Amino acid sequence: MKVRKYAAIDIGSNAIRLLTHNVIEEKDKETLFRKSALVRLPVRLGEDVFGKGRISERNEDRLINALKAFQLLMEVHGVEKYMACATSAMREADNGAEVIQRIEDATGIKIQIIDGEKEASIIASTDLKNLIRKEETYLYVDVGGGSTEFTIFSEGKIILSESFKIGTVRLLNDLVHEDLWKELENWLKKNVKGLPNLSIIGSGGNINKLHKMSGRKEGEPLSYIWLKAQYHFLTSLTFEERVSELGLNPDRADVIIPATQIFVSSAKWIGAKKIHVPKIGLSDGIIKTLYYAEK
Missing domain, CATH: 3.30.420.40 (ATPase, nucleotide binding domain)
Known part of the structure; x- marks a missing residue:
């Protein structure tokens, strides 16, 4: 050895x-x-x-x-x-x-x-193959501070990748125009149309933290319903409450909200009911x- x-x-x-x-x-x-x-x-x-x-x-x-x-x-x-x-x-x-x-x-x-594009290809070289089933379709969503990478997997293979300048730090600073959200929505709906058994694979520190907060076991996916409810719960709290009551680090307590918004919106637009969180990334x-x- x-x-x-x-x-x-x-x-x-x-x-x-x-x-x-x-x-x-x-x-x-x-x-x-x-x-x-x-x-x-x-x-x-x-x-x-x-x-x-x-x-x-x-x-x-x-x-x-x-x-x-x-x-x-x-x-x-x-x-x-x-x-x-x-x-x-x-x-x-x-x-x-x-x-x-x-x-x-x-x-x-x-x-x-x-x-x-290079970022998406590097991420695809991880252990995703152990999670992906050929009979299902996945949207891999890697949320960063400046951009989010979207990769569509069908029949076990990458069929399309795209990067959008919608990231947590941009959203916190009101630097994402509504037109870009609409462009993302249209891109997702167009490119998953007709694909069966859609679910999301989430990547990034925020979705990993959300999975931990959910109390679910490793490998158990989040539901769209839970994630949407959690988004409303998080937005109902002040920044200080997210730090003191939820125990989030200050540098996590603000970005977790726009990150959750990206995941919830993506799941809604493609009709995904599950978000897998394998805790792997770039x-x-x-x-x-x-x-x-x-x-």
Whole structure:
């Protein structure tokens, strides 16, 4: 048996993450991927970029310090390979390339800026195949701070992917026009028309938190009815009540509402009654992509 250490760095619009995995190789057996540690930091790049077009000096410094810490943590874990990806906020920042160069100069970490299509393909390389049944149709919804990626699976295969600039940080800052919601609704209805047995696979920290709050067992889906009721419950509380009474972290207590809105709206428009929550996302996909690219 050989145990290797891989890491993924996900620089999102709402938070940045370092995920480390044990990759367990054994002769004549399938390679196993086991999460070792996860560090999440709420550096909201989207608040800068979506309103002002660039990353502020303050958040640039915070980002560099965070990635210095990530570099040290990878060294302590004995990580042999890593991949760092940046999504919506870094893509749209006027000074994105400059910030990435500063990070590399300060930490040695090289960052790839990926588009929505690449993001969806990386996510699809995760363990979704263990969940997807050929006789059913799934809409994979990955909600981020700056954008949401939608991928339609039918007969066990990806048939279509699209990225929409509807994310939690944009919604919090009133930066999503009603026309874009309508465009998403039309896209969903058009592309799932006639497809059987529709359900949603939800990805992202907010849907994972909602699943935990529901008290359901791992692998047990959320119902559309429960999620809709939970959305109304969350919106009835103040930000302070969501922190003090529900025990949500301050950086989760605000974004969880627009995230729930995206999931509820998507389920309504396609007529899905179930939302599966496998608790996998971009970071998991980066690990798999890194490993199999080597092979």
